[in-house]
Amino acid sequence: IDTRTMEIHHGKHHQAYVTNLNNAIAGTDTEKLTIEEICAKISTHPVAVRNNGGGHYNHSLFWTLMTPNAPKAPSGALADAISASFGSFDDFKTKFSTAATTRFGSGWAWLIKNGAGKLEVTSTPNQDNPLMDIVEVKGSPLLGLDVWEHAYYLNYQNRRPDYIAAFWNVINWDEVAKRFAK
Ligand code: MN3
Secondary structure, three states: OOHHHHHHHHHHHHHHHHHHHHHHHOOOHHHHOOHHHHHHOHHHOOHHHHHHHHHHHHHHHHHHOEOOOOOOOOOHHHHHHHHHHHOOHHHHHHHHHHHHHHOOOOEEEEEEEOOOOOEEEEEEEOOOOOOOOOOOOOOEEEEEEEOOHHHOHHHHOOOHHHHHHHHOOOEOHHHHHHHHHO
8 A cells, every 4th residue: 555545545535525525515404414424314315425425434434444553463352253253364354355356346345243233244336335324235334445446556557456455464453443342
């Protein structure tokens, strides 16, 4: 995950979602809502709010999920829950990587805690996310991976699987564990 990609990703792409979301809700009651509240009833909002609000939520989360000093794997209660849900950490890695690789076009891969408190791997198109009332598999996002080309094209060109493989070296498992505990 290289500096130049991250500068453009954060400073240009994420900034555009923020600017466009603010423009889309200017002067409306939506300005009073949190981004989570907007996502939860996204079916009641215009498509510009869905795209840019999703973009803002997803990227705000994404930045917290990476660290230069990443442990190789989760530990504690999160590690136990991953093993219980997927068989092993390696089985989870395979499932998440497959979801990220096979998401056609642009979108995100997710590890979520669903309404029953169980872990699931899912993926969404475009800037949709598992908080939205329009997605098939709903839940609280614990880990998310941006597989839009803008997330990896400078460094990896068309090689999305290489970018996904490298993501495992920078995951901030402490942050994922914090979200799991909440
Ligand atoms: Mn992005």
